[in-house]
Amino acid sequence: MELKQSQSWLEQIKADLEHSQSQLHQTQQVLEDSQSQFSQNTSLLSSPQKILFYYTGLTNSSQHFAGSSSAVVTLATELAKTDLFSIHITGDYIRDNETYKGVLFLPLPDSENRSRFLSIYDVIIFATHLQAFSQTVKTPNQVWALHLHCWDIGSVELNRVNDFDRVLCLSELHRQHIIQQGVLSKKVSVLSNIIDTKKFTKQPVERKKHSLMFAGAIVEHKCVHILLEAFSNVLQVFPDAQLDIYGSATMWHEGDTYERAMRTKSLEIGNVYFYGSVPKTEMPLVYSQHSIVCVPSQLESFGLVAVEAQACGCIPVVHNSGGVSATLLEGKTGFLYSPNTAEELANTIIRVLTKIESGESMGENAVSFVTNTFDTEKTVNSALELIQSLINSKTSLAHTNNTKMTEPSFNVNDIKHLLIDSIRASTVKHRVYALISKLTTDQWLNLDLQKYSAKQENISNWFDSVSFLNWYAHSFKPRNYLEVGVRRGRSIAQVLVESPDAEVYGFDMWISDYADAPNPGPEFVMEELGKLNIKKLPTLIMGDSHETLPLFFADTNKPQEFDLINIDGDHSYDGAKLDLEIAFAHLAPGGALLFDDIRHNGCPELGPLWNEFKAKFPDYIFIEDYSGTGTGIGFKPPFTKIATFLLSQDKSIYASKSQVSFSEKRLMELKQSQSWLEQIKADLEHSQSQLQRFRTDTVIN
Incomplete structure (x- = not known):
């Protein structure tokens, strides 16, 4: 009987053992699959996307970069500094592989290999022309951008405009010109050239x-x-004047016939010196030694030289053609002339030299203008935002199971905290203080000046409507801005100083002595903006916003969507609600809406009203600051713009947050599989121990 019971027990243990071994085999297979999948996806997520820049005139770094070549290389190297992408460059005159400031320079492949060469990249940025790739077929899910460094779009590029996901222009003036040439406005964006104001x-x-x-x-x-002809006239008035010429025909890969003719002509004039091409690193010193830089080109889309010169305090005199007017403030930081004749150029030079003789200094204005308008960080952030949004609109990345990767998902609470920290930064307050200190004071501005003083210990513990507008315009350079409640123009000033190309519309009734302080009206606002050297002035519309806003949007020639909206007008519940309904309806995707005074003691109904709109738009991100009278901000999806900005500020934050939805889930599954395997192993060892003990007992018996 005992033997039969033992045999029965043995059979049961064997069955349990076989079941455990089967479970172990299955679990090991699951674990291996999970580890493989996790490893592959982690590699995919961490692998940088590849961007290729192509410009026909590019050479290796052994030759000096200038003009469009310099602009292309500068943008590429600045993007390489972010470590977010693998950046390559190719061009018709690049002969050798080389790595320059984190960018890999590659010789242009033979024509039969160009399609395969191009297909490995996620993003291709063509500078001005397709040229060598004019016959190349675009790969599906690839991003193509055309960055125009010429005033006009070429016929080849216009014929293939549908292949370009975005056409990039150097200024809003340039953008409007390209739209007039037949490119859809929604496809055309502004990405200015980068001026390194630190160098x-x-x-x-x-x-x-x-x-x-x-x-x-x-x-x-x-x-x-x-x-040269103009300079001969200048010498008659200023005989000690000197003209120094830097550059050569080789910069455009052209013959030197014209250059040799100009050198010969200069000998007849005198006081003209040719220095040939000089390294870009030496140009700040060159600009700083001269009073005037002359740009008499037949046509310029931008005029990089004029901007670089202003950054060094040198005053540009520029033929008014193409997009050059966007690169200076006429009569304040530089001078435009037209027509392009020697007589007109000479007269302009003489006028500027006379101003300099009289002690009038425009150099500081020029430096300030460039620093505020062509900031490197702004342009790089714009480029990052643009590239990331284009990539996200494609299916260029896929998991091994062919599922599409979507826009990185952030935890909403995390992004709120990161945004608030960024907006509250002391650097924002310092910019605001520097700006408002130039304006006409009243009792409210005096309080603001005290609040924004850099000496204040808790300067990073809050934000308000003015600091948010400064932060947003500085970080994202909105295309346009709508404001209800202009008053003395201090909010509009924040946007136009930090985003000078923005199209701005302001609505107000300009009620006399509003808020117990003088409220002079739109003429006063324009005068205040003039103190800040703002070139592109806003359109100010006087009247009740409940009437003027509907009329404005009824005109389809007016912008129908705004990147940034500020509602600070009627403070009654019904009036503010009407303004907000219109504002939310016309907020552009990815845009931001500001609502002020959400905890104003005199308007207690505004806080609950704001909460109503938060409940109405649950897909938005909302943040608030309850210091002072309270400020509420709503961000409309998609949040690519915000995500890209946070990424540029702290890549580690982006990596940890944007991948949480996939990577952490797979890691949890992997850990569960490992835990299951350990448990089965323990059960198996226990069963094997029981079997061994039973065999020993059986032998003894």
């Missing part, structure tokens, strides 16, 4: 009072012949 600064050298200079390729298009 292009005034150098500690003597600036010669009557010194002129030219910098660029010495080719007929640049009209050096007009400059």
Whole structure:
């Protein structure tokens, strides 16, 4: 009987053992699959996407970069600094592989290999022309962008405009011109050239009072012949004037026939010196030694030289063609002239030299203008935002199971905290203080000046409507801005100083002595903005916003969506509700809406009203600051713009948050599989122990 019971027990243990072994095999397979899947997806997520820049005129770094080549290389190297992408460059004159400032330069492949070469990249940015790739077929899910460094779009590029996910222009003026040439407005964006204002600064050298200079390729298009003829006229008024010419025909890969003719002509005039091409690193010193830089080109889409010169305190005199007017403040930081004749150029140069003789200094204005308008960080952030949004609109990344990757998902609470920390930064307060200290004071501005003083200990513990507008305009450069409740123009000033190309509309009734302080009206607002050297003034609309806003949006020629909206008008419940309903309806995707005074003691109904709209738009991100009278902000999805900005500020934050929805889930599954395996192993060892003990007992018996 005992033997039969033992045999029965043995059979049961064997069955349990076989079941456990089967479970172990299955679990090991699941674990291996999970580990493989996790490893593959982690590699996919961490692998940087590849971006290729192509410009026909690019060379290796052994030759000096200038003009469009310099602009392309600068943008590429700045993006490489972020470590977010793998950046490559190719061009018709690149002969050798080389790594330059984190960017890999590659020779242009043979024509039969170009399609395969291009297909490995996620994003291709063509500078001005398709040229060598004009016959290349675009790969599905690939991003193509055309960054125009010429004033006009070429016929080849216009014929293939549907292949471009975005056409990039150098200014809003340039953008409007390209739209007139037949490119859909929704496809055209602005991405300015980068000016490194840390390198292009005034150098500690003597600036010669009557010194002129030219910098660029010495080719007929640049009209050096007009400059030389004009200079001969200048010498009649300022006989000690000197003209220094930097550059050569080789910068455009052209013959030197024209250059040799100009050198010969200069000998007849006198006081003209040719220096050839100089490294870009030496140009800040060159600009700082001269009073005037002349740009007599037949046509310029931007005029990089004019901006670099202003950054170093050198005043540009520029032929008014193409998009050059966007690069200076006429009569304040530089001078435009037209027509492009020697007589007109000479007259302008003489006028500027006379101003300099009289002691009028425009150099500081020029430096300030460039620093505020062409900030490197702004442009790089704009480029990052643009590239990421284009990538997210494609299916360029896929998991091994062919599922599409979507826009990185952030935990809403995390993104709120990160946004609030960024907006509250002391650097924002310092920018605001520097700006408002130039404006006409009243009792409210005096309080603001005290609040924004850098000496205040808790300056990073709050934000308000003014600091938010400054932060947003500085970080994202909105295309347009709508404000209800302009009053003295201090909020509009924040946007236009930080985003000077923005199209701005302000609505107000300009009630006299509003809020117990003088409220002079729109003329006063324009005067205040003039103190800040704002070039593109806003459109101010006087009247009741409940009437003027519907009329405004009824006009389809007016913008129908705004990147940034500020509602600070009627403070009654019904009036504010009407303004907010219109504002939310016309907020652009990815845009931000500001609502002020959500905890104002005199308007207690505004807080509950704000909460009503928060409940009405649950897909938005809302943040508030309850210091002072309270400020509420709503961000409309998608949140690519915000995500990209946070990424540029702290890549580690982005990586940990954006991948949580996939990576942490897979890691949890992996850990569960491991835990299950350990339990089965323990059960198996226990069963094996029981079996061994039973066998021992059986032998003994």
